[in-house]
Amino acid sequence: MTVRFALLCLLLPAVSCSRHPYFQPDARVDYTTPLPAGADSARVTAGRHYRRGPGGRFFLGRHYRQTWAQPVTLPVFNPQTAVPGGLRFGKIGGGFQTISMTLVGADGRSYALRSIDKDPYRTLPKVLRQGFILTTVRDATSAGMPYGAFVVPPLAEAAGIPHTSPRAFYVRPDENGLGSASERFRGKVVLLEAKYEGKQNIAGPVAGALDLEESEDVLEERYASPKHQLDGEAYVRARLLDLWLGDWDRHEGQWSWAAYAQPDGHIRWKPVPQDRDQVFFRFDDGVISWIASKLVAKFRTFRPQYESIEGYTRNASFIDERALADVPRASYLRAARELQLRLTDTAIVQAVQQGLPPEVYRLEGARLIATLKARRTTLPQAATDFYRLKARQVLVAGTDAAERFVVERLNDTTTVVSVYTLPVNPQNPAAALYYQRRFNPADTRTVMLHGLRGKDEFMVSGNVHRSPMLEVYGGPDADLLRDSSRVAGLRKYTRFFDTKRNNTVEPGPETKDCTEHSVRSHAFDRDGSGR
Incomplete structure (x- = not known):
């Protein structure tokens, strides 16, 4: 028996490749009991299908499995009351891993509704979309903190960086108010947040902007005329916040840009970070995931010490190269020290307490707070390493x-x-x-x-x-x-x-x-x- 075959024999029971269907049928803990028509909350789990036995945890890692399986109480999503004036169906999104759609408010503002859980099925080659390989890749979703995105807004606010303000909901198993996408969202834990794309969405942290555009459109304008410039100073502050949060998935599609007129007639585009799905990532705590982390540098675990700056920033290398072209070393260090002053102990504690459900806070709150404080201490060194990499x-x-x-x-x-x-x-x-x-x-x-x-x-x-x-x-x-x-x-x-x-x-x-x-x-x- 070869070593490879022996490892495979050990791995197969750990990943439970024969489990069909893979995902929980409904997020509610007691999903066999009908949800009352007027229910405004429900007891749910973000993903109890990520529970594993000792073998699974040993090979694949502990990750955030306990958090995914922890019952929490979330409001029931009602399109008529989720925002003032209600929401109506816009269009189905094109995400490869999340179920997503756009909703439109009575005032014309756009909102994104997407599942917290992910399915990487469509990201794999067809030959790998089955068996233990698919199951293992699906299982890696448990390395993400399901409620991490809700901790970020108050931290970004303290840092002086524009941000979205997502909220978590449970979608009823009989929901019909989401148009043709209703069936796809039923029984799921979802995230709702205002979108910052298009002039109709200029409000809140981007009030006063002339326009809001996605990265691809902004870059087209930037290279068409010297009238358009990217705000590198604002961008480096946002990227240091990303490093501090351990958010490694910051490719160009994760940004919107707000346009502001300048006295010299130019247009300066300021970054608006979006999609905080991968903050506080916890990955290399199992045999297989540890090996994967050595092969794929971007899978960095959120620890008190920064790991690979190159790994944290690999997904954003394209947009980093373009937005940081005029930013000198001094700006990196100045931004890091300013963030240290703004991100106080009080700001960190309040953000974690407000962002995590109480049950999850009891599991992860103390460790998350301690890690954020430790990473804040060494943020200037991380900024220096980031500068050297990009320079x-x-x-x-x-x-x-x-x-x-x-x-x-x-x-x-x-x-x-x-x-x-x-x-x-x-x-x-x-x-x-x-x-x-x-x-x-x-x-x-x-x-x-x-x-x-x-x-x-x-x-x-x-x-x-x-x-x-x-x-x-x-x-x-x-x-x-x-x-x-x-x-x-x-x-x-x-x-x-x-x-x-x-x-x-x-x-x-x-x-x-x-x-x-x-x-x-x-x-x-x-x-x-x-x-």
């Missing part, structure tokens, strides 16, 4: 307008990158400046300049011993590279990527001509779609 390779992208990129290799510790809109008024060049950042080669290995569309100019100067590598991507239109810089050593520190034709290159000793007949170098993913 290794920095993306500086222009827009579809014509721009001038000026790179000054001033000395061995400072390279300044500035971007100006064209034409530049010689009498007032600052009026055209819309990006500037100083780079230290001790932190930054590579700076990538993307001109995108427009006839762009790239001017590189300076004579130094050390400097970040410069990768210049001209874009589809005719561009100019003028490189008079010099960096000691044999390597060439300015690399120009574009097509062979329609560009002007004035090379220097550091210039490496990487042009080719292909247009591959023009590819730039603007919105996260890979295009």
Whole structure:
């Protein structure tokens, strides 16, 4: 008998692959008794199907199984009274793991209704959608804290970061007020929260905004015109809150952006975090889950000490690269220290007490409070590690307008990158400046300049011993590279990527001509779609 076969024999009873159906038939503890027509609350469990015996807990981990199976009292969802004026069916959502839909209030505001429990069935290849593999992947949902999202709003409020305010409900087994989605939600524990997408949803923490858009739309506008800018300072504060909460699932789809007019006529987009499904994650406490955590860095357990900053931030690498491009080290540390002051002991205790059902607070409250306090203490170090990770390779992208990129290799510790809109008024060049950042080669290995569309100019100067590598991507239109810089050593520190034709290159000793007949170098993913 091989070791692999022996492990499989031990694993199969642990995961109970023959259990059908997998999920609890109804969240109510006593679901065989009809729920009275006028009932305003019910005794429910978020997921008692995650209970495991000693073998299952040993192999798969203890996770939050006790919390998922703990009976709690939740209000019964009533579309007519959940918000003033009631809610009506909007559309069914497209989530891969949660059952979700959009509801519309009497005032036109949109609300998201989604199940707290998840089913990763559709995220797996068809060949794996059966047996113990599917059961094991489904079981991993128990690593998430089912009520964690309800702890976040008061903490975000204390931190001065816009937030949603979700509420938990139980949906009646005979509910008919959710349109064609009614059957899918019956008997489930759900989360209801206002959506911050579209002008009709401008209210509360984003009152006064000109617009509300999803990340893909905001990024399209950002790269179309220098008029649109992302608020990197606000974004880094929000990301440090994510790290503190252990929220590793912060990809670009987890953000909305609020637009605010600036005195210079520009539009500044401020981030609005959404979807707090993975805060306080607890994963690597079983044999199989421990091995999985070593193979998949993003599955980081929420502990008093920060684990892998790279793991915590992997899912957000695309949006991080774009939103943090102009944020220096000092801003990371300033934001961390400000959060330390704002997130007081009182704020932490009140948030945990208010956010968790009383029965769950008795199980997890003390540990959660202690962990949050410990992570607050070392938040500046986490911020430093986060900065170092994001500073290794920095993306500086222009827009579809014509721009001038000026790179000054001033000395061995400072390279300044500035971007100006064209034409530049010689009498007032600052009026055209819309990006500037100083780079230290001790932190930054590579700076990538993307001109995108427009006839762009790239001017590189300076004579130094050390400097970040410069990768210049001209874009589809005719561009100019003028490189008079010099960096000691044999390597060439300015690399120009574009097509062979329609560009002007004035090379220097550091210039490496990487042009080719292909247009591959023009590819730039603007919105996260890979295009």
